[in-house]
Amino acid sequence: MSDEVQPGDVRIRLDLSYDGTDFSGWAKQAGGRRTVQGEVEDALRTVTRSGGTTYELTVAGRTDAGVHARGQVAHVDLPRQVWAEQGAKLLKRLAGRLPRDVRVWALREAPSGFNARFAAVWRRYVYRVTDNPGGVDPLLRGHVLWHDWPLDVAAMDAAAKSLIGEHDFAAYAKKREGATTIREILDFGVRRNADGVVEIEVRADAFCHNQVRAMVGALLFVGDGHRGVEWPREVLEARVRDSAVHVVRPHGLCLEEVGYPADELLAERSRVARNRRA
Structure with a gap:
């Protein structure tokens, strides 16, 4: 191309x-x-x-x-x-x-x-989930996941921060032949909005297949107390797909924004992005 x-x-x-x-x-x-x-x-x-x-x-x-x-x-x-x-x-x-x-x-x-x-330098996704005991607002049911355990947002945020940086995300990715699983996460955080919906926001240069939904699955295990804050990082460092990491349903995920460099840097960015990382 x-x-x-x-x-x-x-x-x-x-x-x-x-x-x-x-x-x-x-x-x-x-x-x-x-x-x-x-x-x-x-x-x-x-x-x-x-x-x-x-x-x-x-x-x-x-x-x-x-x-x-x-x-x-x-x-x-x-x-x-x-x-x-x-x-x-x-x-x-x-x-x-x-x-x-x-x-x-x-x-x-x-x-x-x-x-x-x-030419894109980053993509920003948000995954939305609620732990409201009554379930999801019917008007948001196609865009928010219901998690039926109370979530510790502070613990989830700390676990998310531990994944920031350039790493091999093989443990959180569905491997594709000939493709690298090395990615750089630029920002990763978790917050609870005034309406009670928890937003898991991640920005990276690019993502592997299923990577965001797998990382969200790991954070939910931390948030509901099934795993410790350090567990998502331990999974990452193992660099093998962990059967305990659940890929959450897609409907809570939304691509919010794509970032590009200044016009004069577009061609160089495209050239760099085509190089396979090792």
């Missing part, structure tokens, strides 16, 4: 959000499963009147089935003529064509060197 835009094309940045409940994740899949990428590409093909041409999207974070996004970023390369003639109308046309569980909020020409995936 090249960061060079083909002659005659223009790279467009899309900012979007979606409710992941009824999607089989972001990425298109065989078998006709409903995906965010598939819906947006279908809508884009329709509103640009491109006939049989599909303009493929590249995304910052390929969310799993059931995971939501509030601040997702993608890019697409469109023929310059299409953008010049239709760009001012595309946002409103997409709003009329897209299903109600996915919205594109902004479309703009991307700066030179921009790549939604490789």
